[in-house]
Amino acid sequence: MFDKQFKDPIYGYIEIDSKLVSEVIDTxxxxxxxxxxQTSYTPLYPAAYHNxxxxxxxxxxxxxxxxxxxxxxxxxxxxSIAINGQLSKIQNIFELACLLHDVGHAPFSHTGEAxxxxxxxxxxxxxxxxxxxxxFTIDFNALGAKKPAPHECMSCIVGIKTFPDYFKESFExxxxxxxxxxxxxxxxxxxxxxxxxxxxxxxxxxxxxxDDNKVKRQESELLNCVISLLNSSIIDVDRLDYIIxxxxxxxxxxxxxxYLRLLRGLRIVSYNGRFCIGYHKSAVSVIESAVYAHDAEKxxxxxHPAILYEMEALKNAMGELTNIFSTxxxxxxxxxxxxxxxxxxxxxxxxxLFADQATQMKKEDLWSAEALSLLQDGKLFAKDxxxxxxxxxxxxxxxxxxLADEDFLFLLKYFxxxxxxxxxxxxxxxxxxxxxxxxxxRALFQQRIGDDTENIKTLERDFxxxxxxxxxxxxxxxxxxAIFDILDKEKSDANSARDNKEIDGGSYDxxxxxxxxxxxxxxxxxxxxxxxxxxFEFLIIFQxxxxxxxxxTLGDIPILFPNIEHGVVPLKTVVDVLKAxxxxxxxxxxxxxxxxxxxxxxxxxxIVNQIAQAxxxxxxYK
Amino acid sequence: MYRYIGIEDxxxxxxxxxxxxxxxxxxxxxxxxxxxxxxxxKNLISSGQxxxxxxxxxxxxxxxxxxxxxxxxxMYAETEYIALKEGVTIEDLRYQFRANFTVDLARAILKExxxxxxxxxxxxx
Numbered sequence: 001m002f003d004k005q006f007k008d009p010i011y012g013y014i015e016i017d018s019k020l021v022s023e024v025i026d027t028x029x030x031x032x033x034x035x036x037x038q039t040s041y042t043p044l045y046p047a048a049y050h051n052x053x054x055x056x057x058x059x060x061x062x063x064x065x066x067x068x069x070x071x072x073x074x075x076x077x078x079x080s081i082a083i084n085g086q087l088s089k090i091q092n093i094f095e096l097a098c099l100l101h102d103v104g105h106a107p108f109s110h111t112g113e114a115x116x117x118x119x120x121x122x123x124x125x126x127x128x129x130x131x132x133x134x135x136f137t138i139d140f141n142a143l144g145a146k147k148p149a150p151h152e153c154m155s156c157i158v159g160i161k162t163f164p165d166y167f168k169e170s171f172e173x174x175x176x177x178x179x180x181x182x183x184x185x186x187x188x189x190x191x192x193x194x195x196x197x198x199x200x201x202x203x204x205x206x207x208x209x210x211d212d213n214k215v216k217r218q219e220s221e222l223l224n225c226v227i228s229l230l231n232s233s234i235i236d237v238d239r240l241d242y243i244i245x246x247x248x249x250x251x252x253x254x255x256x257x258x259y260l261r262l263l264r265g266l267r268i269v270s271y272n273g274r275f276c277i278g279y280h281k282s283a284v285s286v287i288e289s290a291v292y293a294h295d296a297e298k299x300x301x302x303x304h305p306a307i308l309y310e311m312e313a314l315k316n317a318m319g320e321l322t323n324i325f326s327t328x329x330x331x332x333x334x335x336x337x338x339x340x341x342x343x344x345x346x347x348x349x350x351x352x353l354f355a356d357q358a359t360q361m362k363k364e365d366l367w368s369a370e371a372l373s374l375l376q377d378g379k380l381f382a383k384d385x386x387x388x389x390x391x392x393x394x395x396x397x398x399x400x401x402x403l404a405d406e407d408f409l410f411l412l413k414y415f416x417x418x419x420x421x422x423x424x425x426x427x428x429x430x431x432x433x434x435x436x437x438x439x440x441x442r443a444l445f446q447q448r449i450g451d452d453t454e455n456i457k458t459l460e461r462d463f464x465x466x467x468x469x470x471x472x473x474x475x476x477x478x479x480x481x482a483i484f485d486i487l488d489k490e491k492s493d494a495n496s497a498r499d500n501k502e503i504d505g506g507s508y509d510x511x512x513x514x515x516x517x518x519x520x521x522x523x524x525x526x527x528x529x530x531x532x533x534x535x536f537e538f539l540i541i542f543q544x545x546x547x548x549x550x551x552x553t554l555g556d557i558p559i560l561f562p563n564i565e566h567g568v569v570p571l572k573t574v575v576d577v578l579k580a581x582x583x584x585x586x587x588x589x590x591x592x593x594x595x596x597x598x599x600x601x602x603x604x605x606x607i608v609n610q611i612a613q614a615x616x617x618x619x620x621y622k
Numbered sequence: 623m624y625r626y627i628g629i630e631d632x633x634x635x636x637x638x639x640x641x642x643x644x645x646x647x648x649x650x651x652x653x654x655x656x657x658x659x660x661x662x663x664k665n666l667i668s669s670g671q672x673x674x675x676x677x678x679x680x681x682x683x684x685x686x687x688x689x690x691x692x693x694x695x696x697m698y699a700e701t702e703y704i705a706l707k708e709g710v711t712i713e714d715l716r717y718q719f720r721a722n723f724t725v726d727l728a729r730a731i732l733k734e735x736x737x738x739x740x741x742x743x744x745x746x747x
Contacts, residue, residue: 114676118674146652146677146678146679319624466721514720
């Protein structure tokens with residue numbers, strides 16, 4: 001069928017089969033992605049408005065190139081038996097998975113995805129039900145602490161439920177879902193053994209079973225190669241597109257990645273006795289570039305305090321909205337499958353009628369008629385008890401469908417005007433960053449206590465505990481006067497838990513030491529604010545010191561050297577620069593303070609230095 | 623207000639409880655860790671908290687990578703384990719990972735069913 005063309009700023013023209021365009025891309029479920037921002041980089045890079053729609057087209061484009069690079073290898077004698085004439089079906093499902101791999105993304109992409117999870121693990125249950133294949137369920141349950149990202153699960157659910165005509169066979173649903181969540185097939189069948197007492201018929205049966213197992217094992221390995229092209233710890237096409245697209249779109253100066261050279265270097269190699277994805281030696285230089293580009297974005301863009309602050313504000317609003325609309329029967333009203341669909345759902349909240357409005361209505365003898373009408377419509381009730389004169393509640397309904405960034409922002413503007421979330425709009429209300437980068441943090445503290453010493457590790461460890469504690473207990477990572485009462489209560493709970501033998505001595509000591517430490521740092525911050533005439537209200541965002549984990553996983557990629565006998569070797573043995581540092585450096589945190597009104601540069605310098613001095617003194621005192 | 627229980631809340635406590643009973647018990651499988659997390663979340667919910675388990679592939683591997691001086695990923699009989707590095711003690715774990723230890727979490731961890739999820743024989747305690 002005739003291909004349609006989409007002009008892409010990165011790859012030029014992306015050609016897509018017009019049937020796929022009309023049946024998938026032009027549907028509301030896919031068009032929704034135009035309103036899901038790819039990143040949260042706008043506070044730093046105002047042009048970062050590219051979206052999951054163009055990224056999905058890009059991943060589809062790269063996926064086709066990647067599959068094309070290995071396709072001919074499936075026709076080799078040693079692989080074609082295992083694939084058993086299913087190559088074109090596999091290719092179609094893989095390409096569809098590339099196109100739909102983000103179709104379940106939440107508003108503001110990764111910022112919102114944790115809200116897909118609920119207490120009942122509905123997301124995981126829905127995914128398994130959608131795929132409806134025993135082997136998939138077994139492998140999924142065995143993932144243990146390696147569950148897929150929530151948006152990946154949701155993309156499988158939305159994809160399978162929205163486009164059922166593409167998934168008539170369970171094999172298609174299973175491969176599609178495995179590609180998106182990056183879950184390889186675990187082949188666990190053991191080969192039967194021969195034994196001396198077998199007759200020739202029995203031996204033949206064992207041989208047949210061993211041969212069958214070999215074919216099935218190879219089929220799993222080859223399908224796993226396809227799965228890893230879209231989602232794996234190597235440079236998959238999803239990661240490759242965002243590495244290139246994010247840098248090019250936002251204006252971040254990074255190294256160019258020659259994606260054509262990289263993808264054309266893809267090979268299925270036989271390595272350690274199994275088939276897996278590797279690269280031809282010609283791709284090694286581009287792998288280095290991709291690692292550099294990936295790590296630079298992670299370190300210098302994603303770790304910037306302005307971006308971290310914005311994400312914190314959005315997450316706070318998401319939590320607040322979830323609380324506002326949740327009911328006894330619907331604990332996850334907003335970030336759920338139904339809200340993403342075209343049919344959508346209705347968010348409901350009980351609202352109290354304004355007292356003066358009710359009084360006026362009574363005065364004008366309108367109340368009874370109005371109340372009657374509301375009652376008849378089933379919209380008049382008290383929140384927890386029978387209606388009295390004191391409280392008149394009505395239900396307000398907010399329909400939501402194809403939930404995207406703008407829907408969320410509408411609700412944020414309407415319902416979250418007071419909290420941290422509203423600072424997404426009201427940037428002038430934001431707190432000031434004490435330091436703006438890891439480098440500035442180091443410069444500030446290194447001259448006072450040195451870098452990576454036990455002292456700075458103590459500071460880092462204690463503040464991580466403080467941030468997590470405030471988040472758990474108050475719902476925001478803000479240290480303020482309220483913390484002292486909460487710590488007092490924690491201490492009294494600890495005493496009673498110890499007395500009732502609910503916790504042991506070691507746990508009790510750990511809790512009490514944690515309380516002492518948190519009180520110590522809260523007091524230091526509190527006293528500093530009095531001297532500096534700023535509010536005792538610090539937002540803290542903890543950040544890991546950047547240490548590339550990407551390098552480590554890439555080290556095992558097999559590289560093919562065709563001119564060398566047994567010429568498949570892991571990347572780490574031939575490229576030194578990819579070696580990751582195994583030692584953990586001390587982490588750090590961003591501290592945001594709340595000034596009383598506008599402050600000048602001199603006052604700002606005074607605040608930063610005096611707080612740093614107080615923290616250093618706090619370490620010594622401790 | 624939801625409380626997310628992640629790898630950072632589970633791994634040190636799991637290893638502490640295992641090593642308290644048997645010093646040489648220095649590893650825990652990713653499956654056991656997930657089972658332990660599920661029970662802890664259940665315990666927190668039954669005590670009135672809105673807790674959610676958040677254990678993803680990325681968060682688990684990144685955590686082990688970030689704290690490489692404490693942990694490593696090891697394979698035994700085709701099963702993945704998080705193992706404690708040689709020389710790391712219970713005291714080291716308590717110092718580094720219990721700065722945010724709370725009463726409700728301690729209660730949830732020390733309940734019989736949580737310890738059972740770690741395959742600790744509670745009958746002998």
